[in-house]
Structure formats: C-alpha cells, structure tokens
Amino acid sequence: MPSILVTGANRGLGLEFVRQYAADGWRAYACCRDPGTAAELRQIAGKSGGRVSIHALSLGDPESIQALAQDLDDHPIDVLVNNAGTYGLKNFAQGGMQAQAFGSMEYDGWEHAFAINTMAPLRVIEALIGNVAKSTEKKIFTVSSSMGSIGEPPGGHLAYGSTKAAVNFVMSTLAMELRGQGITVMSLHPGWVETDMGGATAPLKPAESIAGLKQVIANASLATSGQFIGWDGNRVPW
Numbered sequence: 001m002p003s004i005l006v007t008g009a010n011r012g013l014g015l016e017f018v019r020q021y022a023a024d025g026w027r028a029y030a031c032c033r034d035p036g037t038a039a040e041l042r043q044i045a046g047k048s049g050g051r052v053s054i055h056a057l058s059l060g061d062p063e064s065i066q067a068l069a070q071d072l073d074d075h076p077i078d079v080l081v082n083n084a085g086t087y088g089l090k091n092f093a094q095g096g097m098q099a100q101a102f103g104s105m106e107y108d109g110w111e112h113a114f115a116i117n118t119m120a121p122l123r124v125i126e127a128l129i130g131n132v133a134k135s136t137e138k139k140i141f142t143v144s145s146s147m148g149s150i151g152e153p154p155g156g157h158l159a160y161g162s163t164k165a166a167v168n169f170v171m172s173t174l175a176m177e178l179r180g181q182g183i184t185v186m187s188l189h190p191g192w193v194e195t196d197m198g199g200a201t202a203p204l205k206p207a208e209s210i211a212g213l214k215q216v217i218a219n220a221s222l223a224t225s226g227q228f229i230g231w232d233g234n235r236v237p238w
C-alpha cells in the first residue's frame with residue numbers, strides 16, 4: 001500500500017489531499033497543529049480502517065518536527081507533501097495585503113511567513129528524508145504558488161510571494177542534490193482555490209485542484225524532477 005504524508009491536513013487543500021488519497025486506498029500520515037480540533041480530519045481517519053493516522057505538527061517549532069520524525073520511526077513515505085502555508089501574520093480580511101505592500105511592510109509578518117513557508121519545508125524534508133528514501137515512489141513536493149513567480153510577479157504580496165520564490169529555490173536545489181538517491185522533487189501550484197487562504201471568490205474548488213495535483217504527482221519522475229508544475233499539469237514560470 002503506497003503512503004503519503006501531508007502537512008496542514010486539518011483544512012483547505014491539505015484536508016482534501018488526505019480525503020482523496022484515503023479514498024484511493026493509500027496509507028496517509030495526516031499532520032496538523034491541533035489534532036483535537038481537526039473534526040473533519042478525524043472523521044476521515046475514523047472511517048479509514050486505520051489507514052489514516054493523525055500526527056501533531058507545529059511547523060514553527062523545530063522540536064515538533066523532530067518529534068514527528070521519531071514518531072514515524074522507519075515507516076516508508078512514498079509521497080511527502082509540504083502543503084501547510086501562511087500568507088503572513090495577517091490574512092486578507094485583516095489587512096494582510098497592505099501589511100506586505102511596498103511602503104507599509106510589517107516585517108515581523110514576513111519573518112513568520114518565511115519560517116513557515118520556506119524554512120519549515122526544508123526542515124521537514126531533512127527530518128524525513130530517510131523515510132522517503134526507503135519507499136518505492138520516493139517523491140517530495142512543496143505546495144508553492146504562482147505568486148512566487150519572479151518571471152511573472154503578480155504585483156504586491158511581497159512577503160508571501162518571496163517566501164514561495166525562496167522555497168522554489170530550495171526545491172530546485174534539492175532536486176539536483178537528491179537525484180542520486182532516486183528521489184523526485186518538485187514545486188506545485190494548486191491554482192487559485194476556494195479555501196480560507198484563497199477566499200470565497202476563488203474559481204477552483206479544493207476537490208478540482210487536488211484531483212489535478214494527484215495526476216501531477218502520479219506523473220512526476222526523475223525525468224521531470226526540479227520542475228514547477230501547476231494543478232493543470234502545465235509548467236509555471238519561475
């Protein structure tokens with residue numbers, strides 16, 4: 001039975017990743033900050049016959065990442081998905097865009113976003129690389145964003161966009177460094193999706209985005225390792 005680990009699995013895209021892979025019969029390690037309040041995720045786990053387990057993971061805390069690695073011991077992970085992310089200390093409704101615009105940057109929010117969106121994915125990969133290496137598929141993904149594109153910047157979003165551009169650099173570099181171990185590494189763009197982060201006017205539903213990303217994950221191989229791919233299978237400009 002293939003296995004997947006997903007961070008930020010209590011809501012939004014992470015929850016949908018777990019829902020769809022569990023429905024396909026995968027073993028899923030679902031990570032979230034507070035398993036006690038993750039009602040929908042617990043429902044999915046409860047109906048999975050033990051195939052979905054829930055693990056506490058707070059990505060701003062390196063000790064929490066180490067504890068997860070110990071908890072997982074030497075269980076193989078075929079597909080590792082760094083999905084959790086943040087727009088910053090303030091979301092859109094709280095004036096988040098203004099808080100990361102030129103002239104009104106709130107630097108503590110940028111630091112926070114960098115820790116969660118850029119540094120934490122690398123920490124998770126470093127902690128779990130042994131589990132991926134002993135799996136069959138050997139694939140690692142980070143859910144990035146086209147807002148991190150340097151070639152086609154969206155305008156504004158200085159903090160969030162730069163943390164995604166930076167994590168793309170991390171993933172592209174790891175693709176080179178891990179190729180020798182047969183490990184595929186990729187950045188993903190989920191599209192603009194109706195979640196807490198994407199908001200109510202987003203054109204895509206989580207189910208559609210994740211169905212597309214599942215196809216991208218299935219098709220990913222060493223031949224395409226190091227690419228930045230969207231939910232529709234198309235390459236995203238760096």
Ligand SMILES: NC(=O)c1ccc[n+]([C@@H]2O[C@H](COP(=O)([O-])OP(=O)(O)OC[C@H]3O[C@@H](n4cnc5c(N)ncnc54)[C@H](OP(=O)(O)O)[C@@H]3O)[C@@H](O)[C@H]2O)c1
Pocket residue numbers: 007008009010011012013014032033034057058059060083084085086116143144145146189190191192193194195196197198199202
């Ligand atoms: N939705 C979009 O349109 C869109 C577009 C492009 C890229 N993305 C990317 O897609 C990924 C998923 O986004 P989403 O739309 O599903 O967002 P979301 O609904 O806001 O969910 C974010 C997830 O990340 C988790 N998270 C945030 N900070 C964390 C921390 N310090 N430790 C552990 N978990 C943390 C949240 O957990 P809590 O519930 O505990 O806060 C939640 O599970 C993100 O990386 C995002 O940047 C989204």
